[in-house]
Amino acid sequence: MKDKIKINVEQEIKELLPKYLNNRKNDLNIFKKALADLDAITIEKTAHKIAGNAGSYGLDHLGEIAKRMELESHDKELANIQKYLDEIEEYLNLIEY
């Protein structure tokens, strides 16, 4: 079993994390539907937002995966997207704050 990932942010930011993480779980559903529809534009747009905001919430790794998804979907390259989604899902489940 993998270790939990501790997020080190100020208390005032910790208060925002439950909603933030819940929104990302909703994004996972958006990604999954878009991938099934081969909708690269939705994947790129959604990933672009996460790439721009995750680091500010102390979730640098999430931001890095999202950046890769953004760049690859921009090039209409969707072969790795499912792998990234699995990685995000696992990461979100391991977060502890």
Place this chain on the structure above:
Amino acid sequence: MENQKLILGVDDDIEITTILQRWLTMEKHRACFFNDIREFFQALGKEKCHLCIVDINIKTLGIGFEVITEIRKKFGDNLPIICLSSLSDMKNIAHAIEIGANDYIIKPTSRAILTQKCQQLLEMSSSSSSSFSSSISLPEGQYRFVPTQFSDIKLSSKVYIEGIDEHGFKVRSNFLIQKGTAIWIRSSLVEEILKKQEIFCTVTSNWVVIGSTDFGAYLEFDLVSSELTDNIRNWIYLKRKSQENER
């Protein structure tokens, strides 16, 4: 609190507006962020705002550039604007600065970067006088940014004059010289053209010089007299004439 400065911002990403508002509130600023451009402009028109933070891609790519242009058109050059974007290429940064942004933050950002840049611009906008009352000495080296804890400082640096017109100089420098910075220019060229040893100017625009690490700036003359204008016109006229003769 009466002394609190109002910061207004617009970004279509609710996660960004939420955290920026939280960070600035933690720094005791009064901040209000919007996800909608129309609501942002409504708030901007209602109360005196001291700083704006504008995302570049609000729903549509590059729409933030239009927001910056509109702010400059409606509220003039004195309201500081920080651009916030995931776009990190020099072309976008240069364009944002060219159309009137005072600074540019690349996402994802941190509390330290945001608050430091806000503080710097709020201090600059509140120190309307350009009286260089104190000076500090800095060790030798390359400096691109002025320490924010000093509002009145005196620095000297080489700039390269690239052009002149009746209103001021276009210069190139290793340093990003913030808009509103007051500068005395001393050079043999100033003596030759303006018939005086030095001239007082204010930076009215700045930009990134594409393809180099230099920055460009336009330095507007503080006082324009008919004598000054005549001297510049004469110098340009004689310069062109001598160039024609050389051909």
